Structure formats: structure tokens, C-alpha cells
Amino acid sequence: MENSEIISLSQPKDPKKLSIISFSGDFDKLVATFTLATGAAAVGYEVNIFFTFWGLDAIKKKQGRAFVGTGFLPKIFGFFMGGLRSAPVSRLNFLGLSPKIFRYLMRKKNVATLEELVEAAKALEINMYACEMALHILGLQQSDFIHEVKGVLGVTTFLEISEGGRTLFI
Amino acid sequence: MTFVKTKIQLSKLQKGDILEVLLTEGEPLTNVPRSAREQGYNVLEVSHVEWLIHKVIIEK
Numbered sequence: 001m002e003n004s005e006i007i008s009l010s011q012p013k014d015p016k017k018l019s020i021i022s023f024s025g026d027f028d029k030l031v032a033t034f035t036l037a038t039g040a041a042a043v044g045y046e047v048n049i050f051f052t053f054w055g056l057d058a059i060k061k062k063q064g065r066a067f068v069g070t071g072f073l074p075k076i077f078g079f080f081m082g083g084l085r086s087a088p089v090s091r092l093n094f095l096g097l098s099p100k101i102f103r104y105l106m107r108k109k110n111v112a113t114l115e116e117l118v119e120a121a122k123a124l125e126i127n128m129y130a131c132e133m134a135l136h137i138l139g140l141q142q143s144d145f146i147h148e149v150k151g152v153l154g155v156t157t158f159l160e161i162s163e164g165g166r167t168l169f170i
Numbered sequence: 171m172t173f174v175k176t177k178i179q180l181s182k183l184q185k186g187d188i189l190e191v192l193l194t195e196g197e198p199l200t201n202v203p204r205s206a207r208e209q210g211y212n213v214l215e216v217s218h219v220e221w222l223i224h225k226v227i228i229e230k
Contacts, residue, residue: 035171038171038174039171039173039174041174041177042173042174042176042177042178042205043173043205043208043209044208044209111171112171112174112175117171120171120174120175120178123178123181124174124177124178124181
């Protein structure tokens with residue numbers, strides 16, 4: 001009886017819903033996030049991505065290094081965090097050389113680049129949200145992000161949105 | 171990713187329009203026609219074009 005209860009808890013009520021907490025701003029982990037998200041959306045899943053902390057770099061309007069945010073410290077921090085185009089790889093980054101090598105290899109092997117994956121996520125109307133607390137800390141607001149970002153949410157709203165489906169933390 | 175690109179192109183078409191997808195052997199060749207059928211599209215043809223290239227014709 002106990003076992004069957006555990007199994008039933010692990011089964012999503014809504015198997016065609018995938019929610020991803022995108023915490024990492026690393027190039028490779030963002031590729032994983034967007035590959036999963038677009039693949040799931042293409043086969044009919046409802047997909048929600050909740051971007052928080054470093055993950056927010058992926059959805060900034062300014063994709064390179066820029067002084068975004070309000071206040072001196074957030075602006076400096078925002079500059080070093082950068083955006084989609086300045087995302088480092090999680091290992092063997094070689095001072096930013098590795099993402100350039102990866103982009104070159106992806107194009108050469110006809111694999112979607114990170115930028116193409118983000119464009120696909122927009123085209124597939126994946127639900128993208130920004131974390132309210134992280135925005136508050138970093139002095140950012142919704143207008144600093146691409147207009148496809150549907151809203152700024154806290155944990156409880158994200159839990160409501162993701163309820164019943166599968167949730168991943170990347 | 172092949173089906174992602176296929177789905178995006180299909181979304182731009184009208185009902186009854188035809189999409190021709192060229193792909194290489196391997197996982198996409200199985201996945202694209204199967205996913206298209208699951209999504210309710212009509213797969214009209216899967217054929218070999220040349221060497222490793224195959225063609226899938228899908229009707230929206």
C-alpha cells in the first residue's frame with residue numbers, strides 16, 4: 001500500500017506539462033534547458049520556464065555585457081553577468097573561448113545554436129517567466145527582458161503554474 | 171531539433187498546405203513522421219532522395 005502511494009505521488013497528473021527552473025546561466029546548461037523546452041513544446045507539451053539568478057542572463061534584451069539594472073552595484077554586477085552571448089560554459093571555459101568554439105561546431109554540424117533555440121522557444125510560444133526575488137536583488141525590471149517574458153513571478157505562483165506536471169531544475 | 175523546426179514551419183502554413191522536409195538518416199527520420207502523425211498532421215510520403223538524405227512530405 002505504501003509503495004503504491006509513493007508511485008502515485010511520483011506520477012504527474014498532467015503528463016504533457018513540463019516546467020523548468022532555469023537557474024544556471026552557463027552556455028551548456030542553457031542549451032539543455034532550451035533543447036528540452038523546445039522539443040517538448042513541439043510535441044504538444046505546455047512548457048513553462050522560470051528564469052532565476054544566472055538563468056536570467058538568457059532572456060535579457062541586451063545579449064552582451066551591459067550596465068543594466070538600477071543602482072551602482074546592480075549595474076556593475078549586471079555588466080559582469082552579461083547576457084546570452086556572453087554566457088560561459090560550465091567547464092573548460094578558457095576565458096570565453098569555449099562558447100565561441102561550441103557555436104562554431106554547432107553551426108558546422110548543423111545543430112541549433114543557443115540563439116536559434118531561444119528563437120524557437122519564442123516561435124513555439126513557450127511560457128517564460130522571470131523570478132521576482134532575483135529581479136529585486138539585481139535591480140532589474142521586466143522591461144530589461146525580451147518582450148516574450150510573460151511576467152514576473154514568485155515561488156507560489158510558479159508552483160501553481162507547474163502543478164500537476166513535471167518540473168526540472170537546470 | 172528537426173521536429174522543432176518542422177513544427178515551427180507547419181505553424182506558418184494554412185490547413186491543407188504541404189511541407190517538404192529534407193533530413194538525414196538516424197533519429198529524425200523516425201521521429202519527424204511519428205511526431206507529425208501524433209500531432210494530427212497527415213504524413214503523405216517518406217522517401218529516400220540520395221545518399222543519406224530522405225524526404226518527408228507532411229500535409230497540415
